[in-house]
Amino acid sequence: MLNYKNLKHSENEMPTWDGFLGPTLQVASMKEHWQIRELEHAVIKAVNLPENLVNLRYASKYHDLIAQNRVNFAISDLKISGLLNCPKRGHYEISDLGKQTLDKLGTDITAKYVHSLPMYIDYQNMRRQNKSDDKADNDIQSLELTKIQIHNWFDKQKENLSDALLTKLRETDPFVFEYMMIELMTKMDYKGADGKAFVTQKSNDGGIDGILNQDALGLRKIYVQVKRYAEDNTVGRQTISQFHGDLDLQGAGSGVFITTSSFTRSAEEAGKKFNIKLIDGETLTKLMIEYKVGVQVQDTFELLEIDDDFFK
Template identity: 35%
Template structure:
């Protein structure tokens, strides 16, 4: 492996069209074989393929990984199984309509991509973590890179949750609450969704002895399918039906202002968690994600030199 200066290989968006070109044969490709075919198509040299990032990952793998993630989010490619890729009809159409190459701006303007576009801070938006020309201070680049990675993971988490059966979401939100410390001494949480659930999908202990309980409602909604006030009113009615005074309503979409105002105006304590916050909590408490790399940042110990 080599850590020589960055070569002239394309940035991640320069891999978009080559990926679609290779996938256009209609075959189902394994990720490793697809990567090598794309590298061949681009004519990457052995030295370029061997370049590594400080983390140890091959630079070319990192860049094609970002491209595949963006194409999948835009629904131009699909993943019928883990590490397996194939082109979609939308992918064929966009590839045909952009013979000179698909760029990042066009990709991110597609409706399917916009459905899952993560919010970025000003700093993160201004820095390309894989751009050697970035001029911000090193620590800012690290923090912005982590923010960007987490934002993309959050978008992917919401996409995955929306693609799963509603039962999966119900269990996932209980897993998050348990990871946050709810569930009592025995971490008791039970999914009670399904027919006859009375408008409540789960219940979880709030205190160690189980003297107080929190009831949960989870709604797997698509982006743009906003939860309005009547849904919250129904949930409050369900809480009253089981003699509960507090609950958590979680959705993979968002809440209307009327729903938010209603939840804040009633005596029953109801916490509303939208898709963005749910994904952030999953990342923070390690639900549905795994730690990939830990970086240690050091500075000079002034006390040592005194």
């Protein structure tokens, strides 16, 4: 039985769009034809998503249902990659490739796998080609995009950027990674008026990678430990307990632990018990994007409307 807690998820336990890939393909295999709304609701029901997450909406003025949107993203990528067929608009069915993938991987289907399939690669190549052709302009004019579709597209770009950024971080030199994390915390205003925030010396850091001031006078300090780990190298309770011991030696009552992987359930419980804020890879990349650390603005778009007050 599927359980939303076992899927890749955000900090509030809402599955990410790619966390829905496996469940969506599995549900699609349960009958021959699906209408898109029917499939979305069936997937959400199949993962036993609680009511508070089912009804959770974006904070934007469009207030779309987050879970439904994320399943929709998953359906889109499964179709593009050839794992789902779309015999007519709004109708889907699992393909032979989808059945083979389900037999081979079960529900452990990642965005990296889906994006490595030939049909998805061909689709991306075609998009890149279209950008250099006049045909791209004609296609865009015929799409009749709604505000919601534009909003959804930007959300998906952020998800893709987050995945790419996490891959980049895991390839970064560990010492450089420490400086990058202190830079992020500094951008988040965890520093004193004198701007003091520094990475500790490796020979005498006492298990602490960085120290930042939490107030302008530097009376309260934040101690940081960072671990640049691979995706499958999760941080366990013992590591958090060790960091807690290091904090005790510094006379500190709290700390921040940052990793590019994830935390076990017992590590999360230890973090709450010891007053240690845990930041996993997914949360880390979202913060870096929000505070523009390691990323830069490529394009800026403005959506304008009539100012009725001006004409009064």
